[in-house]
Amino acid sequence: MPLLKEFRYHSPATVGEALKLADKSKEPLLLAGGTLVLNYLKRSPRCPSDVIGLKKIKALEGIKDSKEGVSVGAMTTIAELLDSALIKKSFPSLIQACARIATTPIRNMATIGGNCCSRFYWVDLPAVLESLGAKVVVATSRKKQIVSLRDFLSSKPSKKAVVTRILFPRKDLWGCYFRYTKTMDVDIPSLGLAFACRRNNSKCADVRIIVNTTTSLPLELKQTQKLFEARELGRIDPNQVRECLDADAKGTKLDEYRLSCLAADLGNLK
Amino acid sequence: MKKITLEVNGKPYALECPDSELLIETLRDRLGLLGTKYSCLEGECGACTVLLNGENILSCLALSVEADNAEITTIEGLAKGSEPHPLQRSFVDKGAVQCGFCTPGMILAGKALLDKNPHPTDDEIARGLDGNLCRCTGYIKIIDAVRHASKK
Structure with a gap:
């Protein structure tokens, strides 16, 4: 059959x-x-x-660099991202996330566009892409528009729209990604943490902390972001980190296990 | 139905198959290449691994129509006549085969790895084989076998 x-x-x-x-x-x-x-x-x-x-559409391929930022074709595979010298140099947190997605044959097949469009909350890339300020180019038969990843993920899914490219307008962001699984590494993550900021004389600026809670859209930790702003990594009181996380967690599905993971890794960032 | 052309193990095939047919179905049920295994059928176990244009992919997650004009290598395509491929020889020499169900996928994943990185570290071998599950061996001998083949 x-x-x-x-x-x-x-x-x-x-x-x-x-x-x-x-x-x-x-x-x-x-x-x-x-x-x-x-x-x-x-x-x-x-x-x-x-x-x-969508495999034969050339416009959905390739990683391009320009003054406006980096543009990644939606059909770029996770393995191609991992092999890209430009991505390695510009977005280490994206490399960290890609390296931990599933397994080698899946990374050879799965694409950045598919990861963003799947609407499965546990996929890794949306959180890290949002932390890096990524935008998506969405084409419909009537128009082509550039929207933030957050707006794209919040909108109603359409079967008649094609995400053509993922844009990274900023190349000045440092970042890292942590992925937590309860059992094997290849499992669906129970939590993903994406941190990005501009390093300004060892101090953080434009901090973005996004978590993937597996049960909802990526969550921006606004209070915790404020705490890290204009501060030096490694010199932030862990108790303050936990207080801010608790404030951000109100009304969300971030439980004690996830909060303790976040507090430990954010507290140890250097 | 769609007409497609595949080059499987160096041999060209012109086929007509349903649009919704998966590559594993074409390889096993149309071409009789039974080394590619039906197993989890969810992309978890790697028993259906084949090389598509040199990359290890999962044939239970690929449509045959999307492989049109591709070069595909299955386990049947590795040996040269009666001479096994060095990886196949290593798996035998190192006792890396028990029930053998995962072996075709393991060997093809090992080949994809060594073609890209001829002298991998043990960590790189483990990562290269991370999509292939084995319930018998505990992986140590499989990693030994790939390392052994990389030295040949």
């Missing part, structure tokens, strides 16, 4: 063609690396009428 229910597959060469196909289809599904979506389709009672593969 076949593993997947029947659908029509399309392989457009341009974003415009992909959008036309999506508009015409009764039940379209845009396919990036497929590591999440194809598994979902194996179990789902529903099946798309049309699967639109």
Whole structure:
């Protein structure tokens, strides 16, 4: 018995063609690396009428550097990000996150665009991308717009929009990423912590602390960010860190286990 | 149905397969290459590993239509006639095979690693094989075997 229910597959060469196909289809599904979506389709009672593969679209490939920042094609795989000298130099926290995503064959197949569009809360990249101020380029048949990752993730998912590129307007941010799993490293994380800031004579500026709680959109820890602003890493009172975390955690799903992980790692940042 | 062309283990195939067929189904059920294993079918275990244009990927998570015009290597494509590939020889010499179910995937993941990094450290070997599970050996002998092959 076949593993997947029947659908029509399309392989457009341009974003415009992909959008036309999506508009015409009764039940379209845009396919990036497929590591999440194809598994979902194996179990789902529903099946798309049309699967639109994005692999042949050249505009969704490549990592480009310019004065405006770094632009990463949505179909760039996690392995390609890890191999990129530009990403290694500019965004060490993104490298740390990519290095801990799943396993080697999954990293060879999964894409940055798919990771952002999957809407599974436990995926690693949204938190680190948000900490780095990433924006996404979203194309529909009517318009192309650049939106913040936060706005994109908060908006209603559309089956008729293609994320074409991920933009990093700033290259002056230092950052790091911590990922917590309760068992094996390859497991779904129970928590992800992305920290980014500008290092201004050893003091922090423009601090961004985003956590991936696995149950909701990435969470910005606003009180804790304020605490780190204009301070030197490694010289912040751990009790103050915990107080701010407790304030940020009100009304969220951050439990004692997660808060203690965050307090330990934020307190030890150097 | 779609017409696709695959080069599998150096041999060209022109096939007609359903749009929704997975690469593992094409390799096993159409081409009879049974070294690629049906196992978890979720991308967890690595038993269905094949090389697609030299990279180790999971054939249970890839559509055959997306592999159109690709070069695919399965475990059946490694030996040269009756001469095993150095990795296959190492797995035998080092006793890295017990039940053997994970072995095709392990060897192909090892090949992808050594093609990219001919002299890996033990940590790099472990990371290169991180997508392949073995319930018998405890991995020590598998890592030994890849290290041994890297010295040949």
